[in-house]
Amino acid sequence: MTDLTPFHAIAREILAGARAANLKLATAESCTGGLVSAALTEIEGSSTVFERGYITYSNEAKMEMLGVAQDMLAEHGAVSAVVAKAMAEGAVRHSNADIAVSITGIAGPGGGSADKPVGLVHFAIASRHAETTHSVRSFSDLGRSSIRTAAAGYALQLISNSIDSFRGISIRDE
Structure with a gap:
């Protein structure tokens, strides 16, 4: 089991x-x-801002829950x-969230290749109010x-960085 204690400070800041x-x-x-959903919901009061988490481990789940196109998965x-x-x-579109993060990668120990080695992880941030951004880390x-x-x-x-870009702006009607 993963210890979420190291994430408590940033999770509190995010919330x-x-x-x-x-x-x-x-x-x-x-x-x-x-793990990201768990880190956020570990903090008391998270339900006021955490709308939902999708765990889409399989391609079928990505397609069914988030609307990821089958041809996109096949091609890329x-x-x-x-x-x-x-x-x-898809997480933004299928929820009431303003911001969603996605994580997809190869945690290993198997499953890697020369093009996509173990440890390669892609991330994206989508928002109802800004263009989707992508980053990749090895x-x-x-x-x-x-x-x-x-x-x-x-x-x-x-x-956290995405939320910082909205500082001073209230998105939802109070």
Whole structure:
């Protein structure tokens, strides 16, 4: 089991920032298997801003829950920029969230290739109010648990940065 204690400070910051900006959050997680959602919901009062989390480990779940196109998955693979963006956009579209983060990668120990090695993780942030952004990180082959934890931490930082861009702006009617 992953210790979420190291994420408590940033999760508190995210929740406070989202509350102040009147934002709702969602997650669309694959390789992290819900770690980002767990980190956020570990904090008391998270229900005021955390709208929902999707754990879409399989391609079928990505298609059914988030509307990721089958041809997109076939052409690019689940671990790709276009799928990460589609996941985040699908999480916003299928929820009441203002901001969603997506994470899709290869945690290992198997499943990697020369083009997509173990430790490769794609992220996206989608919003109802801004263009979807993508980033990719290689966490090397640190081991499954370490890759998943590092990816969750990076995703939390992306959410925090995204919320910072809305500071001073109230999105929802009070």
